[in-house]
Amino acid sequence: EAGVTQSPTHLIKTRGQQATLRCSPISGHTSVYWYQQALGLGLQFLLWYDEGEERNRGNFPPRFSGRQFPNYSSELNVNALELEDSALYLCASRWTGSDTQYFGPGTRLTVL
């Protein structure tokens, strides 16, 4: 069974630009979670999508947004990039009948 996949592996942007990160969940999983792992700050919850809807968001500004597609894959968009957005962004998926999340390898975003 294929695991959670994320693309791209690395992304380099400059301040003010927009970044788009993608995630494909495990087949059969309808929930997708996004986390930010910034240096010194640990893993912070960003967003939760389920059945195509945003269900919950963490303490992040509105320039962090995303969506979930009918095939349950998801995009995370970060607008007006700031230097402190440089981090590893992890996506995780979950099956409806469980509270266990399965993580992708992450996308490393570097903002110059």
Added chain:
Amino acid sequence: AQRVTQPEKLLSVFKGAPVELKCNYSYSGSPELFWYVQYSRQRLQLLLRHISRESIKGFTADLNKGETSFHLKKPFAQEEDSAMYYCALSVEGTYKYIFGTGTRLKVLA
């Protein structure tokens, strides 16, 4: 407040020695707790969940509601146990995780 605390950033033990990675939580509801492990250059993977009460790779963890702890233990550390370990709390309703800051375990030969 919802919080997970892993007090040790780094824990070094010798091969064959017992290991205990500490995790304390603060949560008003009924806690669902997990341990995840990240080996070098690999993704975060589930090690244990408290509800299953199983032993994986020789590791066990017991939920102590009185002490609000979920410490991870292994009686005899192996070099391949060297990794980053994260304790996580699943929040009721959303199932989002609150993570601790992680503990790096180094098992010395």
